[in-house]
Amino acid sequence: MRTNPKPSLDHGLPSTLRALADLGAADLDGLNDDYSFRGDLAARCRTLTERAYGRGERAALEEVHTALALVHDAEFSAATLDEVDHERQPILRDVAALLERAVLGHELTRISEDDVTGHPTTGPEYVRWLKALVSEHPAGWHPLYHSHLAQAGTREDLRLLLAQETSLDPRFDDILAFLQIGRSGGEKLEIAANYWDEMGNGDPTLVHSALFARVLDSIGADPAYIRDSFLLEAGICGNISAALALSRRHYYKAVGYFGVTEYLAPRRFRCVVDAWRRHDLDEDGIVYHDLHIGVDAQHAAGWFKNVVHPLLHADQRAGREIALGALIRLNTSADYLDALLERMPALPAVPATAAV
Structure with a gap:
């Protein structure tokens, strides 16, 4: 039975991602299907990256990279038998795609086109x-x-x-x-x-x-x-x-x-x-x-x-x-x-x- 609990978005993006670890398989399935929650999460990611890279807020930059590190740690970790039915990828990839685009986009703005052409x-x-x-x-x-x-x-x-x-x-x-x-x-x-x-x-x-x-x-x-x-x-x-x-x-x-x-x-x-x-x-x-x-x-x-x-x-x-x-x-x-x-x-x- 899906109870579809929604991790709070009020305590920072890393806290939201850590809360996924406590959800069971059925709850995660319900959350993956909850596009209202996923839309709110995406909006939170965009706001955070704007603060980090648009306004230059170091606290926001730290939050971006703490959250992204949590996603990457999951990608590089071995699966356990207890969690073979725990599908977190849709939400984690939503977050990673938005954060990585902002991070790499910022790095590309630091590079002059003259430095990478004419080679x-x-x-x-x-x-x-x-x-x-x-x-x-x-x-x-x-x-x-x-x-x-x-x-x-x-x-x-x-x-x-x-x-x-x-x-x-x-x-x-x-x-x-x-x-x-x-x-x-x-x-x-x-x-x-x-x-x-x-x-x-x-x-x-x-x-x-x-x-x-x-x-x-x-x-x-x-x-x-x-x-x-x-x-x-x-x-x-x-x-x-x-x-x-x-x-x-x-x-x-x-x-x-x-x-x-x-x-x-x-x-x-x-x-x-x-x-x-x-x-x-x-x-x-x-x-x-x-x-x-x-x-x-x-x-x-x-x-x-x-x-x-x-x-x-x-x-x-x-x-x-x-x-x-x-x-x-x-x-x-x-x-x-x-x-x-x-x-x-x-x-x-x-x-x-x-x-x-």
């Missing part, structure tokens, strides 16, 4: 152009990694950084699984090879998500610490990563976005490894980053050659979409690292005599 139309030249785009961007060589961590990063700085990295690293294997859907040939094989590396090449002890969990454990970044120290800007990066992977229509942007992620990882992870060892921390905890210095360099090269090249060869319009994804990654990465660096102690001033 080369053949694979090798396009990749060189794309790499130059990365190198010229502030995120390409960010001071958080290459000045702060490299020179004076503390153990606490490492812990704070790694807590933020939970927005992507623990689910990167699943993101690669999503990206393979519908692809074929060498393009799919390249993503699959990357995925197999994430799976430790069949060795359960070397699965990358498990290695990352060891990093967090070694540095003392437990769930409570992550929750209390997590930055909005890190959450935005995580939500955009998930949105691009989950929606087939965003595939070309995802290729640029995650290509930049792979390309920047080795130089960034080298700074993490050096800081880790400078503090003589547990070697078992740095296997993840140490491994990725070499692996991600190979992944980036393969990604450019076997994914980017064929897409551009098949349709030159892909170049613009890939560049948009790359710049979304660079812009949001710079936002996140800027915000994180503000939370870390300033570098000590160099005495004048030391410069002689």
Whole structure:
């Protein structure tokens, strides 16, 4: 029997979404059929995104990304036998579609059309152009990694950084699984090879998500610490990563976005490894980053050659979409690292005599 209880819309969008977890299968079916409720929920989403992006209200922005994170957590979670009849997708996808459109729409307004057009139309030249785009961007060589961590990063700085990295690293294997859907040939094989590396090449002890969990454990970044120290800007990066992977229509942007992620990882992870060892921390905890210095360099090269090249060869319009994804990654990465660096102690001033 359907009682069709309606979660309250008066306590914020995240509260409404959390209330869905307490509804039984029949109640959820009734709610899915209640288009009055779904219309009110959609209106609430539009009002919230207008406050966040139209008026620049940070509290509204935080609510948008808390709600979107709840939807994405559900997408990346395993089903339980107790809930095989619990259909939440219609409502969750209503919310995700509206919030993701606002989030990505905002990011696109930050990109100049001049930066994504006029690019080369053949694979090798396009990749060189794309790499130059990365190198010229502030995120390409960010001071958080290459000045702060490299020179004076503390153990606490490492812990704070790694807590933020939970927005992507623990689910990167699943993101690669999503990206393979519908692809074929060498393009799919390249993503699959990357995925197999994430799976430790069949060795359960070397699965990358498990290695990352060891990093967090070694540095003392437990769930409570992550929750209390997590930055909005890190959450935005995580939500955009998930949105691009989950929606087939965003595939070309995802290729640029995650290509930049792979390309920047080795130089960034080298700074993490050096800081880790400078503090003589547990070697078992740095296997993840140490491994990725070499692996991600190979992944980036393969990604450019076997994914980017064929897409551009098949349709030159892909170049613009890939560049948009790359710049979304660079812009949001710079936002996140800027915000994180503000939370870390300033570098000590160099005495004048030391410069002689």
